[in-house]
Amino acid sequence: MMKVNVTKLMEAISEAEAYRALEEGNAGLSYLYDSLYNPISNGEPVRLHDLDYDRFSLENVSELEDYYDTNSLNQWKASNISRELRSLQPAALKVDFL
8 A cells, every 4th residue: 555645745845946946036038928838838839029039138047948948847847747647446434433
């Protein structure tokens, strides 16, 4: 029988770096995420002439690439964890009533 340590699972999830840059208020990366990454991820078209190139830097583009790589890896890990959790068999426990 496999046991899941919920505390360790929650710590691992909270330590995920995928959203850290977005949470830290990186305005350029947030703009790229909202205007480019998120629409493309949802199958929506993005017109390059609609982007405000003054709102982000080349460094933000690199950060978006890092975000994508980290997010893809975390998505793969989450999928594996989800598959493992779904395969767990329920276990009955003896409960003593007062």
